[in-house]
Amino acid sequence: MAELRRKIDKFLLDWKKSKNRKPLIIKGARQIGKTTSIRKFGEENYKSFIEINFVSMPEFTNIFQDGYTPDKIIKNMSLLNNDFKFIPGETLIFFDEMQQYPDTATSLKFFHQDGRYDVICSGSLMGINYKEIHSNSVGNKEDYTMRSLDFEEFLWAKGYREEQIEDLYVCMKELKPLTNIQYNVMLENFKDYLITGGMPEIVSTFIDNKNFSGILAMQQKLLIDYEEDITKYAGGLNKTKILNAYQKIKIFLGNENKKFQITKLTNGARNREYIGVVDWLKQAGIINISYSLDHLEMPLKANYNPDNYRIYFADTGLLIGSLDEESQRDLRNNQNFGTYKGALYENIIAEMLTKAGFDLYFYRDDKNKIAMDFILRDEKNIIPVEVKASDNATYSLTKLIDEKQFKNINYGIKLCNKNIGFNGKFYTFPYFLTFLLKRYLQEKN
Numbered sequence: 467m468a469e470l471r472r473k474i475d476k477f478l479l480d481w482k483k484s485k486n487r488k489p490l491i492i493k494g495a496r497q498i499g500k501t502t503s504i505r506k507f508g509e510e511n512y513k514s515f516i517e518i519n520f521v522s523m524p525e526f527t528n529i530f531q532d533g534y535t536p537d538k539i540i541k542n543m544s545l546l547n548n549d550f551k552f553i554p555g556e557t558l559i560f561f562d563e564m565q566q567y568p569d570t571a572t573s574l575k576f577f578h579q580d581g582r583y584d585v586i587c588s589g590s591l592m593g594i595n596y597k598e599i600h601s602n603s604v605g606n607k608e609d610y611t612m613r614s615l616d617f618e619e620f621l622w623a624k625g626y627r628e629e630q631i632e633d634l635y636v637c638m639k640e641l642k643p644l645t646n647i648q649y650n651v652m653l654e655n656f657k658d659y660l661i662t663g664g665m666p667e668i669v670s671t672f673i674d675n676k677n678f679s680g681i682l683a684m685q686q687k688l689l690i691d692y693e694e695d696i697t698k699y700a701g702g703l704n705k706t707k708i709l710n711a712y713q714k715i716k717i718f719l720g721n722e723n724k725k726f727q728i729t730k731l732t733n734g735a736r737n738r739e740y741i742g743v744v745d746w747l748k749q750a751g752i753i754n755i756s757y758s759l760d761h762l763e764m765p766l767k768a769n770y771n772p773d774n775y776r777i778y779f780a781d782t783g784l785l786i787g788s789l790d791e792e793s794q795r796d797l798r799n800n801q802n803f804g805t806y807k808g809a810l811y812e813n814i815i816a817e818m819l820t821k822a823g824f825d826l827y828f829y830r831d832d833k834n835k836i837a838m839d840f841i842l843r844d845e846k847n848i849i850p851v852e853v854k855a856s857d858n859a860t861y862s863l864t865k866l867i868d869e870k871q872f873k874n875i876n877y878g879i880k881l882c883n884k885n886i887g888f889n890g891k892f893y894t895f896p897y898f899l900t901f902l903l904k905r906y907l908q909e910k911n
Contacts, residue, residue: 468673470666471622472499474612478507482584487608489574489585491564494612495751495780496590496695497688499666503612504560504586512584513556516543520566520589527567534573536580554582564589565699575606590695590750613751614664614781616821617901621655623673635902638895639909643885649896653883656898657801660814663783678798685787692752692784700746704739707731711743715753715777716788719809723830723837726777737773744777754778754816756826759841762848762872766827766841776828778816785813808855811897812839815853815881818900829866836862844907848874853897854882860892867891879903 474492481487492500508515518526529542540552551557559577564570564587577585615623621631634652637644644652661681662672668684696708710731718726728740747753758774759766779785789797796802803810816826819840827841829850840851852863863878868891878892887894895903 468623468670470499470615470619470670472503472612472615472619474503474610475507477610478503479511481608482511487584488578489587489607491571491574491607491609492586492588492612493609493751494588495614496691497665497667498612498614498751500588500612501562502666504562504588508558508560508586512558514551514553515558515560516550516552517560517562518543519562520570521563524566530567530569530573535576536573536583539573540583552583557582558584558586561585561587562589571607578606590699613821614783615666615669616664617656617659617818617898620659620662620664620669623669624655624658634899635905637886638899638902638906641886641888641893643887644896649885652898653896656896657803660782660803660810661786661797663781663786664817665781665783668783682787682794685783689784689787695750699750704743707740707743708746711740712747712752715779716785716809718777719785719813724776724809724812726775744775747777752780752784754780754820754826756816756828756840759827759829762829762841762866762875764843764848764874766825766843766848770827778813778826780817780820782810782814782817785810803855808853811855812853815840815851815897815900819903822901822904824904834865836865838862838866842879842903842907843874844910846874847876848872849907850875850878852878852880852892854880863892 481490492504494500505515505517508517518529520527525546526543529539529546532538532542543550544552561570566589570587574585574587577583618631634644634648636642637648643649658672661678662668663685665684665688668681668688671684672678672681693709693712696712697705700708711728714731715726718724726744728737729735731740744753744755748755754777756776756778757770757772759769760771761769763769779788786794786797797810819826819842824842829836829838829841831837838850839853842849842851850863850866852860854860860880863880866872866875867878869875880892880894881897881900882894884894884896886896886899
């Protein structure tokens with residue numbers, strides 16, 4: 467199976483070089499490659515790498531029974547496995563599947579104070595009460611949120627070099643259209659990425675096979691795995707309500723306005739009965755949430771409506787796997803990516819923006835017939851972003867830019883199947899350049 471280069475690889479190396487490093491908690495959904503990346507890093511960069519998996523090695527949950535200091539923990543670990551070698555300054559201890567024993571977080575304070583051994587914790591966010599973990603280790607840990615492969619990592623997996631990706635950015639920065647070869651090749655890569663998603667095992671299978679054989683079955687199995695995890699880890703929340711919300715995401719995405727409405731999940735459903743359900747799915751890393759803005763003013767976080775939102779799959783491959791057979795056939799045989807009322811494009815852009823580090827917001831003013839898919843900001847500007855499944859008119863984008871009442875809107879961005887351009891009001895970029903948008907906006911000003 468193809469070995470994948472991940473962005474966390476550099477982060478982990480930088481973390482190890484830091485003199486004041488703290489124990490690390492790698493957060494993220496299941497099956498996104500956390501364990502593989504940490505194991506590879508540990509084996510390549512430490513004389514001793516010790517991996518404890520609390521699911522496959524449940525006896526190790528007892529290592530904390532005498533207390534949380536490193537000496538007591540190490541003593542008990544050595545009793546359970548005498549082959550473990552604890553070399554001060556040269557040992558990485560990896561506690562995996564910590565959702566099985568969240569109290570592991572309590573030990574991080576003592577490992578940090580002791581300083582002899584590096585510690586990384588990870589596990590499925592589905593099973594972790596992260597607020598509890600944070601309170602147990604506040605000030606004594608560092609967090610890193612990992613997601614499935616972004617488009618740049620996907621390009622790395624397909625063998626593209628950094629200088630080839632940099633060429634794309636230079637064109638973007640200089641507003642120079644991509645060559646026909648650049649555009650067509652990257653568009654095909656983007657279509658591949660849209661269909662496969664970014665789950666490592668699925669991407670590796672696609673790279674190895676050089677086709678989509680078996681991909682759909684893997685995506686559908688992943689959907690079922692997530693459902694089983696919801697049933698297993700939902701805790702005090704109503705598991706049926708979480709499953710119901712999770713299974714209906716694709717239905718709301720297929721609607722024209724894509725608004726997720728609790729009251730339409732089932733007959734008689736009420737918002738107060740579903741408190742915490744959507745937050746649980748977001749914390750588990752399964753979904754991305756985009757909130758409606760009541761006012762187009764900065765800061766955006768002060769103007770959003772927490773009760774009006776859209777839900778997207780955190781990995782578009784999950785949306786692909788959830789589609790009905792007819793949509794699947796149309797998508798794979800005809801490459802009709804405009805199917806499902808533009809939901810595929812909107813979901814993949816939401817995913818790419820989230821992976822680039824943006825918070826998600828949208829804006830809708832029915833009275834003035836304005837609908838904007840995403841609202842971003844740079845240091846000085848509010849930036850409306852329109853996602854077009856086809857090259858239609860951009861009434862809403864033009865109106866937001868022209869209206870004097872929106873004083874922080876000086877330009878917009880249109881993402882579609884068109885080459886790089888600027889018409890004096892908004893920038894046009896092909897979908898596949900979305901992963902470079904954060905850098906572009908930071909360096910533009």
